[in-house]
Amino acid sequence: MTRTLQCTVLDCPRPRELAAFYQALLGGEVDRADPRWSLDDDWSTLHLPDGGVLAFQRAPGLRPARWPDPARPQQLHLDIAVDDVKAAERDALAHGAKFLRYEEDWGVYEDPAGHPFCLVPE
Structure with missing residues (x-):
């Protein structure tokens, strides 16, 4: 049986x-x-x-994550x-990103x- 991740979907x-x-x-x-x-x-x-494929699905009432607030967790993030x-x-x-903070040698946005x-070094 073959199993392949088709895409990663982000609500927005x-x-x-x-x-x-x-x-x-x-x-x-x-x-x-x-x-x-x-x-x-x-x-x-x-x-x-x-x-790879990223997909974006409309979610009109989406409440964005407030990292690192556990009351509104990120649940998923992209590195x-x-x-x-x-x-x-x-x-x-x-292009519209917001800076959150640096962690060691990478940034969180x-x-x-x-x-x-996160933007991480190769």
Whole structure:
């Protein structure tokens, strides 16, 4: 039996906007035609250069995580490996990320929908 992770899905209020944010950070193609799902105002995808897929699903009442507040935990976050954390940070902030704090040699940020993510050295 073959088992493969199809995609990672992030809930958010505006799927296409969040897909464009992650495209600016990771590259790839937003809303490429794919027979596995339909694309509409409630669902957007980002096909990554390495073959992975991030998907974004509309969740109008989403209450963003407040890391590190345990009352509103992150539940999931993305670690993005970069060759230059400071350069990647400047790019992320320019595209709408919010800086949260540094941990050793990596940074912790929040995407425009409130999901925490980390920029970590390769």
